[in-house]
Amino acid sequence: MYTSAQFLPEEAISTAEPSGHGKVAAWVYSEAFVPEDEVLLRARERASELGCPAVLPGVGAVLRVLAAATNAHAVVEVGTGAGVAALWLLRGMPLDGQLTTIDREVEHQRAARTAFAEDRVAPQRTRIIPGRPGDVLPRLADGAYDLVLVASDPLGYPEYVNEALRLLRPGGVLAVDGALLRDRVADPARRDELTTVVREVGRTLRNDERVLPAMLPSGDGLLLAVRR
Numbered sequence: 362m363y364t365s366a367q368f369l370p371e372e373a374i375s376t377a378e379p380s381g382h383g384k385v386a387a388w389v390y391s392e393a394f395v396p397e398d399e400v401l402l403r404a405r406e407r408a409s410e411l412g413c414p415a416v417l418p419g420v421g422a423v424l425r426v427l428a429a430a431t432n433a434h435a436v437v438e439v440g441t442g443a444g445v446a447a448l449w450l451l452r453g454m455p456l457d458g459q460l461t462t463i464d465r466e467v468e469h470q471r472a473a474r475t476a477f478a479e480d481r482v483a484p485q486r487t488r489i490i491p492g493r494p495g496d497v498l499p500r501l502a503d504g505a506y507d508l509v510l511v512a513s514d515p516l517g518y519p520e521y522v523n524e525a526l527r528l529l530r531p532g533g534v535l536a537v538d539g540a541l542l543r544d545r546v547a548d549p550a551r552r553d554e555l556t557t558v559v560r561e562v563g564r565t566l567r568n569d570e571r572v573l574p575a576m577l578p579s580g581d582g583l584l585l586a587v588r589r
């Protein structure tokens with residue numbers, strides 16, 4: 362029997378013990394607020410075996426809310442991984458919606474297919490595209506998508522976010538996972554390339570008049586932006 366808490370970062374859980382900081386305890390509580398079922402937990406375990414980090418449960422729950430709130434019939438995910446985020450998205454999407462998910466690792470996508478089969482996801486609800494997002498995204502249609510999740514290699518985020526803004530319909534939502542990069546983005550002393558690139562993505566979206574942005578502290582940071 363697994364629990365979501367097993368997959369939360371150990372340092373967060375240890376500092377959240379009764380005498381720990383309230384904010385950390387509240388974060389851990391939030392992550393476990395919507396528990397994951399056995400299908401999600403098995404997908405998460407496969408992700409862990411493949412060394413491919415999945416969105417944390419709090420982010421998964423937000424993604425499901427966003428998919429349902431936007432009545433998302435057409436969703437793009439950059440970074441399939443083992444299918445954890447995809448399962449959350451699919452559970453919020455209408456049954457006649459389709460998730461297009463892109464990853465260069467065929468082995469990860471095989472694990473995602475296993476997860477989708479375990480969750481009895483009809484084959485037509487997913488379009489699983491192997492390849493580099495930089496090659497695949499330009500082939501997708503302008504303004505045709507309700508929701509885009511970016512959860513892949515952070516150095517590619519500027520390019521993927523740029524493409525996502527082209528793909529989204531007005532009112533569509535962009536979600537960028539890992540936007541706080543294990544707290545590095547919030548630390549002005551961190552100026553390494555990876556941190557700078559991810560911090561810059563947030564700054565760019567904050568200053569982009571085409572979107573309304575928000576940063577959620579869920580998981581490793583979930584940057585949201587609604588396309589005007």
Ligand SMILES: C[S@@+](CC[C@H](N)C(=O)[O-])C[C@H]1O[C@@H](n2cnc3c(N)ncnc32)[C@H](O)[C@@H]1O
Nearest residue numbers: 415416440441442445446465466469512513514
């Ligand atoms: C964080 S995992 C995705 C997790 C998934 N969204 C989830 O939450 O279940 C990142 C994925 O991006 C893929 N990836 C990393 N670099 C990539 C690249 N340059 N092009 C395409 N995919 C890449 C990896 O293969 C991995 O499966």
